[in-house]
Amino acid sequence: MAYSPLRNRYELMQYNHCGRSGLKLPAISLGLWHNFGGVDPYETGRRIVRRAFDAGVTHFDLANNYGPPGGSAEVNFGRMLATDFKTLRDELIISTKAGYYMWPGPYGDGGSRKYLISSLDKSLQRMGLEYVDIFYHHRFDPETPVEETMMALDQIVRQGKALYVGLSNYSAEQTEEAVAILRKLGTPCLIHQPRYSMLDRTIEVSLLDVLDKHGIGCIAYSPLAQGLLSNRYLEGIPEDSRAGKPSGFLKKEEISLEKLQMIQKLNEIAGKRHQSLAQMAISWLLKDKRVTSVLIGASSIQQLENNIQALDHTHFEKAELEMINQVLGKSQNHV
């Protein structure tokens, strides 16, 4: 049946300015890293994307290598765009990236102008788009001069293939350097996409301050630490979970007894707040106004809906934050 989005969708979501730019992003965005590839049921992914849009999620995040196989998430998303979102392009913020291995030989990985420009062209073809809204360099490449990578990003914007550019997985120092070059070129860095969750607080050390200083937005990926910060693994490792699937990036070995005990305690705190642990983990990120959007993943509509409801309760009492910090204790990754 033809898709017709909910009329009141924009009243249901909170939108935040991305840094000091004019672009607003939904407080919760949806990423297509897992669950939307060639190995996944297409119709499930399609229903999740539609439901997200109905809830006011305007931002969908992809990368050249999402799948598996690499590229298939973009192909599937392109199909959805063609069938369900044909008239809605101006209401969507679509991002993609290049920076990790994509094709064999010296030009399918890293940060060279050669790789970035051809990769984006391929992403556009796969999604059937003329432009993406945000194009990211996916990770810092020590073998390519930062100037070359930033000049490629600048060129991509000038060619109209992306409206904005962003950085992902760059350290605070690498970000400072890249941002200064981009500014000189006249294409400001819109956004940074780092990993950030209760289980990985590395960016609190300095990256968040750097982003704030330069007016750059922050979209936090893997906010549930790939599902660990939920009730998913409290009773074992389900076969249909990310850690249970052969193609999942989360490895069984990462689910230690110590981590599970900590997650159980966090789950109890969440219960006292009348939230699921997943909701508390998302709210906890959004309490910091430097975080523009939380970039979630979901394998079902139920998960998506549960996560979006986090927005109903983002306030934390001081005592709650202290309790959470106490539980996270030494496990906080501050390095």
Ligand code: NDP
């Ligand atoms: P999350 O930490 O949100 O993990 C998502 C997974 O958690 C889901 O697939 C599901 O696992 C589980 N989950 C989600 N909601 C619930 C819930 N309410 N209850 C129980 N379990 C739940 O994010 P991701 O790791 O998926 O990352 C999100 C996005 O961030 C990616 O799609 C991608 O766009 C981006 N990203 C970017 C990276 C980068 O280098 N720039 C790297 C990684 C991600 P299950 O499948 O087991 O059901």
